[in-house]
């Protein structure tokens with residue numbers, strides 16, 4: 001597959017003449033489908049961006065690097081997880097590169113900028129990670145689909161898990177931006193329902209990893225447990241610092257599964273025993289997951305994580321929808337209908353879209369054992385985001 005940062009075409013005179021003889025609709029049908037990728041390839045979330053792109057490429061490769069029979073052309077932007085650049089980057093992909101589909105991103109704040117542009121232009125947008133609740137809540141839109149999770153979903157079952165283990169008073173620690181704040185809000189909702197209460201909320205600006213002062217505060221508060229949202233490089237640093245501060249055995253650390261996904265080789269033994277909730281785990285015992293993990297490892301010489309799965313599922317959604325419309329990506333109504341009715345046979349287990357265009361999916365309880373996130377149960381079967389404020393469906 002050819003990946004281009006910019007559009008560079010060399011078309012021979014013969015090809016041009018042949019194309020000119022075709023009716024406009026047929027010309028559009030035979031052109032390449034233009035995929036615009038906006039992902040972090042540098043910074044705290046760089047590894048997450050790479051995994052998403054790898055997963056997407058794997059799904060497309062398994063379909064002959066075509067969608068609905070049409071060849072593909074890629075336009076990539078490193079969004080640097082920088083919300084202030086999101087609108088310009090998305091505009092460039094849509095207006096200059098004329099992408100048919102905008103795919104991105106990891107960071108909720110950046111996704112909100114992309115969403116604004118996609119809603120204004122009506123461009124088809126697929127979100128392969130960012131959980132920003134509004135994207136499938138009050139700002140839900142017919143042309144916007146998410147293949148990952150809402151920030152509300154992964155932590156919602158965590159409070160019950162903690163109360164069942166006798167931890168009724170918790171401190172929540174996270175980055176101060178949409179993903180952290182929305183994870184906290186959802187955790188509090190689920191925790192209160194289960195009989196727990198958050199006694200202190202601690203924040204760091206994104207992407208700071210200066211945990212020392214906050215860990216000292218946690219040690220002084222002595223809660224039953226700590227819950228958190230961190231991912232990528234921030235998760236690695238928190239686990240290492242938490243262990244180095246001697247807190248692991250005294251005040252159990254819990255989190256949404258982003259805390260331990262894709263980072264276990266970097267933290268080693270410090271992560272052993274951590275309990276998290278997430279919509280994926282590498283040890284899931286289903287044939288699709290086994291085949292996906294083997295193919296991913298073979299192609300990229302890497303272990304697949306949740307981000308790779310989300311990228312893969314973005315590819316599966318595109319494959320399924322474009323097959324249904326025979327590659328006619330310009331037939332917006334039919335593409336949207338195909339995505340709305342898609343059933344994705346994912347490594348995470350089968351899922352389908354909610355009325356707000358967000359996966360309805362199982363949330364697993366996982367424990368880190370021997371450097372792996374082992375599934376120890378289903379924390380919530382077929383969890384659907386409440387999609388508060390969404391008028392679709």
Ligand code: BEZ
Pocket residue numbers: 106107108109129130131132151179231258
């Ligand atoms: C977010 O910003 O939505 C996010 C980033 C990393 C992992 C999960 C969510």
